Amino acid sequence: MKYICSLGVVLMGTWLLWSGHFEPLLISLGVLSVALVVALTHRMDVIDHEGAPVDVSFRLFSYLPWLAWQVIIANLQVVRVILSPSLPINPRMIDVRATQKRELGHVIYANSITMTPGTVSVEVGGNTISVHALTDEAAEGLETGEMDRRVTRLEGIR
Amino acid sequence: MFAAAMAGVLVTMALALFRAFAGPSLYDRILAVNSFGTATVLFIAVIGFLTGRPEFLDLGLVYALLNFIGTIAVLKLMQYGNLTGKDAEGEGEGEA
Amino acid sequence: MSGDAILDLMSWVALAAGSVFCIIGAVGLIRMPDFYSRIHAGGIIDTMGAGLVLFGLVLHAGLTLVAVKLILLFLFSLIAGPTAVHALAKAAFHSGMKPLTGPGGKDRSN
Numbered sequence: 001m002k003y004i005c006s007l008g009v010v011l012m013g014t015w016l017l018w019s020g021h022f023e024p025l026l027i028s029l030g031v032l033s034v035a036l037v038v039a040l041t042h043r044m045d046v047i048d049h050e051g052a053p054v055d056v057s058f059r060l061f062s063y064l065p066w067l068a069w070q071v072i073i074a075n076l077q078v079v080r081v082i083l084s085p086s087l088p089i090n091p092r093m094i095d096v097r098a099t100q101k102r103e104l105g106h107v108i109y110a111n112s113i114t115m116t117p118g119t120v121s122v123e124v125g126g127n128t129i130s131v132h133a134l135t136d137e138a139a140e141g142l143e144t145g146e147m148d149r150r151v152t153r154l155e156g157i158r
Numbered sequence: 159m160f161a162a163a164m165a166g167v168l169v170t171m172a173l174a175l176f177r178a179f180a181g182p183s184l185y186d187r188i189l190a191v192n193s194f195g196t197a198t199v200l201f202i203a204v205i206g207f208l209t210g211r212p213e214f215l216d217l218g219l220v221y222a223l224l225n226f227i228g229t230i231a232v233l234k235l236m237q238y239g240n241l242t243g244k245d246a247e248g249e250g251e252g253e254a
Numbered sequence: 255m256s257g258d259a260i261l262d263l264m265s266w267v268a269l270a271a272g273s274v275f276c277i278i279g280a281v282g283l284i285r286m287p288d289f290y291s292r293i294h295a296g297g298i299i300d301t302m303g304a305g306l307v308l309f310g311l312v313l314h315a316g317l318t319l320v321a322v323k324l325i326l327l328f329l330f331s332l333i334a335g336p337t338a339v340h341a342l343a344k345a346a347f348h349s350g351m352k353p354l355t356g357p358g359g360k361d362r363s364n
Contacts, residue, residue, distance in 0.1 A: 014326075017319065017322055017323065017326065018216065018219075018323065020319050071301050071302070072302070075275070075298055075301060075302040078282070078294055078295070078297070078298055079275070079278050079298065079302075082278055082279075082281060082282035082285060082286075082295060082298075083278065083281075087285060087286075087287075088357075089286075089287075089291060089357075090356065090357045091288075091290060091291055091353055091354055091355055091356075092353075092355050092356075093353060093355070110336075110340060111333070111336045111337065111340070114297070114336035114337075114339055114340050114343075115297070115300075115301060115332065115335070115336045116297075117294050117295075117297035117298050117301065117302075118294055118297075119294075120290065120293045120294065120297070120339065120340070120343050121340055121343070122290075122340075122343045122344055122347045123344060123347060124340075130347075132290045132293070132343065132353055134291055134294045159266045159269060159270070160269070162269075162270065162273070163269040163270065163272065163273045163307060163310070165273075166270075166272075166273025166274065166276055166277055167273055167276055167307070169276075169277050169280070170273075170276040170277050170279070170280040170299065170303070171280075172280075173277070173280035173281065173283060173284055174280050174283060174299075176284065177280075177283045177284055177292070183289055183346075183351065185289050185342060185345070185346040185349075185351065186289050186292060188342055189283075189289070189292060189293060189296055189339070189342060190283060190296075192296065192335075192338060192339070192342070193279070193280070193283060193296045193299050193300070196299050196300055196303075196304055196331065196335065197276060197280075197299065197303075199304070199327070199331065200272075200276070200303070200304055200307045200308070203307070203308065203311060203324070203327070204269075204307065204311070207311055207314060207315075212315070212320040212323075215320065215323045215324065215327065216323075218327060219323070219326075219327050219330070222327060222330060222331050222334065223330075223334075225334075225338075226334040226335075226337070226338050229338040229341070229342065230338060230341060233341050233342060233345050236345065237345060
């Protein structure tokens, strides 16, 4: 029930933000749409912790700035590689450990890896993620495991 | 200056389109079209500001959604040969 | 108003830098030797290029509903982009496409 309510609130907020109109007709149309979507997702049986990870959302605010900084650094590294005439890449496949307990944690970790230029998660299975790394720097940066620790802390289960 | 940003995004789109035509593999083409779509979203957003009509952002969001769904749909079509999909392993999982 | 002028200048700088990053990413898309390394170049367009261009537009829009929409658009593309790219890389890997390895991507791993 908690998840149904939070999904409804998030959907309604999205509707209000994107429409920007507050006439009774448009708001009632919004309420109808939200009710329809919530009913459909309930029927699909996908409303659970993964569909509305409320507790993770709050901890996300401390994780995102760090991730943004990592993405900027990695971007500048890849830009330097692309602009240098000799194209100094050293691509390889590496396996990194994912210590998260739940699927959601794995998804966030794999998504963060892919979002950072220079590393792309190719295969997520069990507790390892196969990663294609473009340069030595990118591979070594990932193998320190700092991102893994931070995502595990984000997940919040010990 | 909006015009300059639009020119830059247009160059990006042209280069991505070149990669989409050059291939060589199907995956290269899908990747190029995906990047092309991202550039298109930016282009639509900048057009909205250039002409003073920020409603264009709504179109940009719809294009971003279509870009994502389209990429997943093409991959699914390639893997299964149809869009209904045997429920062996869906490629479209992971809506974090 | 010098405050507005500074904001304007920052907005222009972000827009210009964003388009430059987009072009660099697209150049990488052309220059890189194989599919897997091209993904990294595409990632530049998705993160830094889109981020800076939309950030420039946010600075231009100020504290309005438009700015919130721009930020939501960026957040959505941040979630959807890597997901699509991961699905793409996984599909390519399962189809048997091997990544180039070694310095300069000269060797074909098998």
